[in-house]
Amino acid sequence: MRKFSSLLFSLFFLTCFFFFSNSVRGEDAEHGGEHSKEQLMRGERLFYGLIDGKFETKACADCHNTVEIDTFNWNPNAWEIAHLYKDRSLEDFEKAVLNPSSMTMSVMHETFNLNESDIENIKLYLDEFETTGLTKQKPVINKIFLFVLLGVVLTWVILETFFLKKVKRRRIILLFVFLGALGWQAKLLYEAGTALGRQENYEPDQPIKFSHQVHAADNQIDCQYCHTTVTHSKSAGIPDVNVCWNCHSIVRDGTYSGMHQIKKVVDAYEEGRPIEWIRVHNLQDHVFFSHAQHVEVGEIDCATCHGPIEEMHRVKQVSDLSMGWCVNCHRDTEVQFFDNEFYKQYEDLHKKMKSGEIDRVTADLTGGTECSKCHY
Numbered sequence: 001m002r003k004f005s006s007l008l009f010s011l012f013f014l015t016c017f018f019f020f021s022n023s024v025r026g027e028d029a030e031h032g033g034e035h036s037k038e039q040l041m042r043g044e045r046l047f048y049g050l051i052d053g054k055f056e057t058k059a060c061a062d063c064h065n066t067v068e069i070d071t072f073n074w075n076p077n078a079w080e081i082a083h084l085y086k087d088r089s090l091e092d093f094e095k096a097v098l099n100p101s102s103m104t105m106s107v108m109h110e111t112f113n114l115n116e117s118d119i120e121n122i123k124l125y126l127d128e129f130e131t132t133g134l135t136k137q138k139p140v141i142n143k144i145f146l147f148v149l150l151g152v153v154l155t156w157v158i159l160e161t162f163f164l165k166k167v168k169r170r171r172i173i174l175l176f177v178f179l180g181a182l183g184w185q186a187k188l189l190y191e192a193g194t195a196l197g198r199q200e201n202y203e204p205d206q207p208i209k210f211s212h213q214v215h216a217a218d219n220q221i222d223c224q225y226c227h228t229t230v231t232h233s234k235s236a237g238i239p240d241v242n243v244c245w246n247c248h249s250i251v252r253d254g255t256y257s258g259m260h261q262i263k264k265v266v267d268a269y270e271e272g273r274p275i276e277w278i279r280v281h282n283l284q285d286h287v288f289f290s291h292a293q294h295v296e297v298g299e300i301d302c303a304t305c306h307g308p309i310e311e312m313h314r315v316k317q318v319s320d321l322s323m324g325w326c327v328n329c330h331r332d333t334e335v336q337f338f339d340n341e342f343y344k345q346y347e348d349l350h351k352k353m354k355s356g357e358i359d360r361v362t363a364d365l366t367g368g369t370e371c372s373k374c375h376y
Contacts, residue, residue: 036124043125046118047078054118056111063108067135072314074209074256082130085123093123100258147188153181194322197284203316204278208264209257216310218255223302223309231296234289238277245269256313280315281306288374298363299336304329323374330368337361 045051047066049059063075076084085093097119100106114122157178160167167174215221224230229237244265252266253259268275283289294300302309307318319325337343337353337360346366352358358365367373 039121039124040128043121043123046114046122047125054113056113058108060122065134066129068137070137070203072209074313076260077134078126078129079134080260082126086127086130090120090123094119097122143188143192147185150181150185150188154178154185157181198320198322199282199317200320201316201318202280203314204280206278206314207276209261209314211256211313212309212315213311213313214255230291232292234291236291238279241265241268241273241275244275280317281321283321286375288376297340297342298333299340300333304333326374327364327369330363333363334360335363335366 042051046054047060049055049061061078063073064078064081065073066078081096085096094116097109097112097114100109157174161171161174215226216223226239226243227236228239228243229235248262248265249269252262254262265275294305295302305319305321306315309315335343337346337349343349343361343366346361349358349361349365353361362368
């Protein structure tokens with residue numbers, strides 16, 4: 001009996017000791033977690049400039065956005081910085097904060113009053129931010145929800161008119177509500193139908209913030225230097241990283257972007273991997289379009305379809321590229337008919353021009369509006 005009692009006492013003692021040890025460890029872990037949480041909170045407040053005396057002008061978040069934005073921002077966003085320095089030392093991060101590569105950022109960062117502890121807290125916050133990513137913008141209104149809501153209104157008007165009949169002497173109001181909701185629904189359906197396959201004003205973020213304004217306007221680089229196949233191919237061609245390297249093997253500091261964006265070109269070249277540019281102008285699969293036909297034969301300027309590309313930092317699609325838009329262009333645009341080897345085969349049109357029957361040749365006269373020209 002005594003042995004059994006001793007065994008129970010030993011088990012009880014060991015259980016209490018185990019529980020006490022775990023409790024102490026749990027308190028220590030909890031205390032450490034609270035300490036880390038406090039650092040994360042302070043790092044976040046520092047990044048957004050919510051602590052007085054640390055920033056004389058702009059804080060980190062004023063230049064490095066934490067939310068997905070539609071406007072063009074030369075500075076890297078918060079996630080890019082977090083991802084770049086995720087596995088790098090605090091010393092590297094501190095050097096980047098106090099001595100950034102961009103001249104513009106360098107002037108701005110000179111106004112920072114951050115100590116080593118502040119920079120460490122900011123890095124802890126960015127390390128956490130790297131796992132969550134940029135906050136997505138919520139749509140202002142959902143057209144599907146609006147369409148359903150209008151359907152509910154129409155249903156209520158029908159039920160009220162034929163079954164409920166609680167609204168008396170106001171049939172004219174119900175009629176206006178019905179016609180208004182039905183017309184709005186028809187408008188939504190029309191807009192959704194005509195927008196299928198179109199992406200006017202599409203302006204995606206590219207993996208590298210390449211500026212056509214800097215290259216085409218400021219540095220006067222011809223379009224065909226990068227888009228080498230535009231005169232003899234269906235596609236204009238997306239430049240290979242080797243084309244970029246022709247200049248950026250020497251040019252390492254951008255006018256607006258500093259060294260951060262050009263370093264992406266350098267890394268891609270040295271690692272032997274392509275830059276995954278996002279295509280902006282897309283046509284449906286059943287549509288044939290040839291840049292060679294328009295640029296080389298028709299001598300159409302790039303801006304005719306792509307807009308003032310030399311004024312864009314980030315390229316966007318300015319035309320809807322719909323069939324109606326193309327057909328109208330073929331009907332209105334005069335082709336370079338004379339001194340053009342391609343149009344020598346149109347003898348009948350040459351005769352009409354000489355006789356004065358027609359005074360110009362548009363694309364539709366050479367078959368530009370025939371279905372089989374674009375759809376095959």
